Amino acid sequence: MSNYIYVFQGNGARLCRAVFSSVDKAEAWIKKYGLSGLLTKYPLNEGVYDWAIENHYFRPKNDQQKTPIFIQKFSSASLEHFHYESGERG
Secondary structure: OOOOOEEEOOOOOOOEEEEOOHHHHHHHHHHHHHHOOEEEEEEEEHHHHHHHHHHOOOOOOOHHHOHHHHHHHHHHHOOEEEEEOEEEEE
């Protein structure tokens, strides 16, 4: 079993549109409908904030970066991700 999932966020969408167990399954769905958006590989059973700290992509520099408001909005460009336009990876 993989320790990651792939989440698709369509352009302009506020929430994710689909979750997949592999890039191949995600890309087949994206291509089928000619979608545009972002596919991101997320750690399973772990928050991005903790993942980024554990993998040395992020280190809190002050107490504000340890607050719930900061953590609940946290994202990391270090997550593997792919962009799509009209079903094609760009």
